[in-house]
Amino acid sequence: MPVRLILLLSHALFALGVYGILTRRHAIGLLLSVELILNAAALNFVLFSRVFSHVEAQAFALFIIALAACEAVVGLAIVIGLARRAQTVFADQVDLLKG
């Protein structure tokens, strides 16, 4: 598999995630987009560990998977709290952080 293709794939994934974050209104959609960005990063780590024969970098991919799981847990908890408190799951309808 050529390196260039895989890099293209990971960039595509990242761009897809950023696009999703900027355009999605649903909170779960936002979480999914974050997962895409994290996985793009994980893919890069794995790719470059193969290219430069640094097996330690794959450990970071594992870290990212664990981190993504934690992030999903916390994020879903926030979504549930938001749904209970503000009766909505749409991010643009919530302005608790407004100064």
Next chain:
Amino acid sequence: MTPALLWIPLLPLAAFALLITCGRRLPPPAAGWVTVAALAGSAGATLALAEPVFHGHRLAVRWAWLSAGDPRWALGLSVDGLSWLMLAVVTGVGTMIACYSTGYMHGDPRESRFFAYLALFCASMLGLVLADHFLLLYVCWELVGLCSYLLISFWFEKPAAAAAGRKAFITTRIGDAGLLAGVLWLAFAGGSLRFDALAGLQDTLPGGLLTAISLLIFLGAVGKSAQVPLHVWLPDAMEGPTPVSALIHAATMVAAGVYLVARTLPLFTPESLQVVLAVGILTHLAAGTVALTMTDIKRVLAYSTISQLGLMMAALGLGAAALAMFHLATHACFKALLFLGAGSVIHATHEQELGRLGALRRTMPWTAAVVLIAAVSMSGVFPLSGFWSKDAILLAAQHGGPPWLLGALLVGAAMTTAYVFRLYLRCFHGAPAPQAGGAARHPHESPLVMVLPMAVLAVGAAAVGLAGAPWLGHPLLHLLGVTEPHEGIDVSILLWSTGAAAVGLWLAWAVGVRRARPLPAALRPLGTRLYTLAANKYYVDAWYQRLVIGPCLAAARGLARFDLRVIDRAVDGTGLAGRAVAIWKERFDRLVVDRLVNGTASAVRLGGAGLRLVQTGIVHQYLLVVIAAVVFVSVVLR
């Protein structure tokens, strides 16, 4: 014996503490009986001490007071013959007068307060007598002065009573200052202030110093015992309730001066004894003449007291302390009795002007009888109390004094009889008083609680003198330390004094009652002038007003004006200057400091309002900014 010694002053003190704290909650008669019981207990304790004291023992209890420095200050109570006699007088007369007061003060709104003061007075008087040290004596000396002030102005609603209390306090204060100065001087010069150490001082201290110290101490006695020239407070003190006049201003407190001089007699040099004698005899005669002219019964008795105290001082001036104390004891009985009789008259008629009294013998037989006994005793008629004490002094004057002294004392004795019988005859004999204001008054005999103490004191006034009589072997004079009293009765002195009393009686009847004019016509203008002089109390009060009080008041007024014109203006000016400065500072604060502070706050608020616009709370916008920034940093600034 020591417990009995302590009980003597502590019982009245406990009565005072009880009455001053919860006297108002006791039913009115109880307050009086608490005091009577306390004083009777003290009298019992005094009697219990009699046996050892008469055997010549000296009882004492001492305790350390201050252990600072050397010598250690120890205070104590002690009883010897001299102080035992005073104890007997104070507790005996005090008990009778407290009992009398339960009747006299009945129904007064501040009855319990009266008895509280009375108990405090007795406690401090007993402390004064028992003190074996100048300091304790001085403390009690001031306490009795305070009680005297409180009791004279007891009816302080009357302006005259309030003024009289003030006058008594301030006048005796002059004497007290002398006493304090004398005590301090003695402390610096001699060291020990204990009375039993005084006897040795004649040998160790120079005579001039002793004369000065003893005269200062005598000044204290002059103030307290109302001797010339500090006698002016005692007649005014008659504004107080009559039992107070009897107890404090006749029998006990005013005699404290005599007691003080008798106690400190070892300090007195021959020169200072001359002064004591001169002051005593001058007081005796001057006050006697004034007493002849007074028309208020209590004022007659007040001047009579001054005069008799002068007689005691004269005896002290002769060095005869025992005789002075003997006369003090008999005088306490008959003078207290005279005051109680006067109080009984006032209680019955609400009248104390001789001109508006008369013929009370029929309605008040008991009072008339006891006053007669007291008057006869005071006149020195054989064999009542007054005879023994007065004749002993006359005898001492004949043997130990200058030749004119006996004559002066005989004139004084004649005056004594004259004023006391003038009082008795005009009160109890003669025509009934003209009815003032038309309202019929019904004088009545006083109740039993008042008559009974008078009867007891009448027995005392008649018989106490026998304790110093040769028939019984002079037990009282032995008690006071006289080793060789005069044997038998000196008949010539007896005849002289009886003659003087007879002349006085004739004068009282002829001039005081019948208003005869015994002087030949040529001498009458002189007599009238002398009478006017005496009736105006030798203008002493007027001279004091002009020479002392007037200048003092003028000085005070001048100082007040200085205060008002100078000090007040200085203070006001400082205030105004401060105010002007404050106004300027306020303006600076408002225009400069406030604007600086407010400007800072406004700037911050404006900045905050601008920045708030950025923080919309919409997550997408934040993310957009983040990504744009990342893109900007990674692409443009690469």
